[in-house]
Amino acid sequence: MRLLRRRRIIAAAILIIAATAAGTWALAGGPRFATEPTAITISATPITAFDNSDPTRVRFSALEFRGGLALTSDFAAFGGISALHMEPDGAHFLAVTDNGSWLKARIVYRDGRPVGLADAEMAPLLAANGKPLASQHKYDSESLTRIGDNFYVGIERVEKIVRFAVKDGLASRGKQIATPPDFKTFKYNKSLECLASPPQGQPYAGKLVAVTEESLDAAGNHRSFVLDPASRDAAGTLRFTVKRSDDFDVSDCTILPPGDLLLLERSFSPLKGVAMRIRRIPVSAIKEGALVDGPVLIKADLGYQIDNMEGIAVHRNDAGETIVTLVSDDNFSAIQRNILLQFALVE
Numbered sequence: 056m057r058l059l060r061r062r063r064i065i066a067a068a069i070l071i072i073a074a075t076a077a078g079t080w081a082l083a084g085g086p087r088f089a090t091e092p093t094a095i096t097i098s099a100t101p102i103t104a105f106d107n108s109d110p111t112r113v114r115f116s117a118l119e120f121r122g123g124l125a126l127t128s129d130f131a132a133f134g135g136i137s138a139l140h141m142e143p144d145g146a147h148f149l150a151v152t153d154n155g156s157w158l159k160a161r162i163v164y165r166d167g168r169p170v171g172l173a174d175a176e177m178a179p180l181l182a183a184n185g186k187p188l189a190s191q192h193k194y195d196s197e198s199l200t201r202i203g204d205n206f207y208v209g210i211e212r213v214e215k216i217v218r219f220a221v222k223d224g225l226a227s228r229g230k231q232i233a234t235p236p237d238f239k240t241f242k243y244n245k246s247l248e249c250l251a252s253p254p255q256g257q258p259y260a261g262k263l264v265a266v267t268e269e270s271l272d273a274a275g276n277h278r279s280f281v282l283d284p285a286s287r288d289a290a291g292t293l294r295f296t297v298k299r300s301d302d303f304d305v306s307d308c309t310i311l312p313p314g315d316l317l318l319l320e321r322s323f324s325p326l327k328g329v330a331m332r333i334r335r336i337p338v339s340a341i342k343e344g345a346l347v348d349g350p351v352l353i354k355a356d357l358g359y360q361i362d363n364m365e366g367i368a369v370h371r372n373d374a375g376e377t378i379v380t381l382v383s384d385d386n387f388s389a390i391q392r393n394i395l396l397q398f399a400l401v402e
Contacts, residue, residue, distance in 0.1 A: 087387065088189040089132040089156040092178040092225050097133070097160065099124040099171040102394065105360050115359075117352040118333075118379060118398035122168035123360060126393040132156050132177055134387045138199035138250075138307055139366035140206070141380055150366060151196040151208055153384060155180050155189030157225050162395075167372070169397055178225035180208065180217070185228055188217070197268075197365075198250040198307060202261055207232070207284060209247030209265065214238040216247070216263070218284065233289040234282065241278075245269035248365075249308035249318065253338050257314040259293075264316065264341070266297050269304045276346060277305055295341050298348035303332060306365045311377070311400075314338045317352075319367040319381065330356040331364040333379070353398070362392045369400075376400070 102123030104110035113120045127133075135152040142148065150158040160175035179187035180196060188194060188210070198209035206219045208229070217229035238246075249266040253259050259281050266279040274296070281293040297305070303320040311317045316336045323329040336349035355361050366382035377400040385391040 087132050087134075088152075088154045088187060088194060089130075089177040089179050090187065092176060093130065095128055095130040095133060095175050095177055097126055097128045097172045097175045099126055099169075099395075101168075101170055102360050102396065105355075105396070107358055107360065114401070115353050115355070115398070117401055119401050121378065121397045121399055122170075123394055123396040124169050124172070126172065126395060128175075130177065133158070134385050134393055136382045136393055137197045137248075137365045137384050138208075139368040139380060139382050140199050140201055141368040141370045143370060145370040145372050145378060148368065148380075149199070149206070150382065151180065151199050153195050153197060154387075155187060155194030155196055159225070167374075169395065176225065180219075181226070181228045183228050183230050188229065193217075195244070197248050198265075200250040200252050200263070200309075202252045202263070202284060205284075207250055207252075207263060209250045211244055211246050211248070211268075214241050214246055216250070216265075216282075216284075232282075232284050233286055235280070235289045235292045237278070237280070237292075237294070241267060241270040245304070249305050251308045251310050251316060253310055253314060254312060258338050259341065264308070264338070266305050266308055266316075266318065268306065271299065272296055274346075275299055279341075279347075281341065293341070293343050295343065295345045295347060297336070298346060300348075302327070303330070306331075307367045309367050309369055310338070311335065311369055315349075316341075317367060317369070317379070318349075319364060321364055328356050329361070329363075330354065331361050331381075333367070352400075360394065360396065362394055364396075 105120040106112045137153040140149045157178045160172045163171040195211040197211050219227040245268045248268040251264045263282045276299050277297040303322045306321045307319040318334045321331045332354040333352045340347045362383035365384040368380050379398045381396045383394045385393045
C-alpha cells in the first residue's frame, strides 16, 4: 500500500512539474489577464477532508483543518492565484494572479466552513499610465501585502514592487517604489514571492519584509530584505537571510499577529514528490546580517489535499480563533487545481 501511494505521489509530482513548465511557457507567449473590471462566476466544490487516507482526521501538527474549496471558472483570465490578502471580516479577500490580474471575492461560510465564493470580480493591475501592467511585460505578480492605505505587489522577472491606493479599488494605478540594487541580481523567476508588513507596535512596523523564493546567498539561504516603502532611494534597506532546508522554497508569507512571520513553502521533484509546509519565524529575530529560522507548523505532500500552494493569509474569526487561509496556483493547467484551504491555528 505504501509503495502504491509513493508511486502515485511521484507520478503526480511529474505531472505538476510538467504543468509548471508549460504554464511558464504559455505566459512567455502572452499572459491571459483581465482587460477590464469584470464580474465573474466561480464554481466551488467543497473539500471536506485534508488527509486523503483518513477523512476523519482534522488535526495536523499545529493546525486544525476547517475546510476547503476547489475553484473553477469559465472566465479565461481566472487561475494562477499567487498571493492573498484577507480582510478582517474573514470573508472578503483580494488576490493577485501571476498573469497580472486582481481577483476579489467573498467567501461564503456555513457552520464556520467555507462552502462557496460570491461577488467575484477580476481586473487588470494597472500601471501609472492607466494601461495594464501585463501589456508592458510586468505581469508576474507573485506577492501582496497591505500597509495602511496602500497595497504593495511584488512582480517577478522585472523585480519591481508596485504600490496601489486602496481607495481607488481595482482601478488604482500602480507606482513603483524604490528598491535596492541587489534586486537586479535575483535569480530569474525565483524572487519576489513574499511580501509582508508587521503591525504597529512591532519591529519594522510600516516596513516591507521581502523574502526571495530561490535567490540564494553563497551559503544557500534565502536572501531577504526590510525596505522602507516611503524611501526615495532604498538606501536604508536592511539585509538578512532565511534558512533554507529540505529543498523547500518560499512561495508566500504573511504576518501572524502580533509579531511572527509565517512562511509558506513548497518543494517538488520526481524523486521526493510535491509538498508544502509553513514555518513560523519571530520578526524580532530579523536583524542586519542575521540568519533566521523557525519551527514548522505543518508539512504535507500529495497524500493530502494540496496543489501548487502559493498564497497565505490570516484573520481572526468571531470565536477569536486564528484562521490560516491558503490558495494554490494552477499554472493555467488542466491537471492542476486552484484550491482554497482553511485551518485554525491551535496554540
